[in-house]
Amino acid sequence: MPRVTIDELFRRSSVALVLQEIQNGIVGNAATFPALAEAAATVGVIPNAVRLARAARVAGAPVIHATADSLPGAFGSNQNARLFAAARRDGAANARRTDSALPVAELDADGDLILPRYHGLSPMTGTPLDSLLRNAGVTTIVVAGVSLNVAIPNLVFDAVNRSYQVVVVTDAVAGIPLEYGASVLEHSLALLATLATTDDVVAVWQASVD
Secondary structure, eight states: OOOOOHHHHHHTSOEEEEEESOBHHHHSTTOSOHHHHHHHHHHTHHHHHHHHHHHHHHHTOOEEEEEEOBOGGGTTOOOSSHHHHHHHHTTOOOBTTSGGGSBOGGGOOTTOEEEEEOSSSOHHHHSSHHHHHHHTTOOEEEEEEEOTTTHHHHHHHHHHHTTOEEEEEEEEEEOSSHHHHHHHHHHTGGGTSEEEOHHHHHHHHHHHHO
């Protein structure tokens, strides 16, 4: 099957931007995983996500912040994997309504949607994201954020399994080490999603309003 271009995909789809865990407690001013925050900074995840969000807003596409939060007392939080234990050990509470649970300041804008996730690894199963997107007629999801180790692949797999087209913005996602993240993009996500740069996606959104 011929590869679908970003332009073709956007012209025949209703598109939403999903920003995965680009929040203070993950990659921002309260980050509890310094290596991941450093990787995101090296790639340029935050500034590129800012550009994506601005273009999406102008084009009328919803901007959705999929954040990882926790309820009081960590009620209902997963405890069945080493990742969750490491998060607790490193103090990654991301407690609801605290600074660490908020999108980074550069990305916060009126009209954006914030969908906190209190359990699991994907906003497709841990929030009403899927139902809301379907009700809004969205068929294509543009994905940015962290991490390529776990959450981004999980989101892509879940979205593809639910029949969405997915665009992963390669210079707005990161994993650790950086070389591993690049391998995930090339050898796994490229089989399921359309890979594009921030420039590619912004150009198509800008063309749609010119």
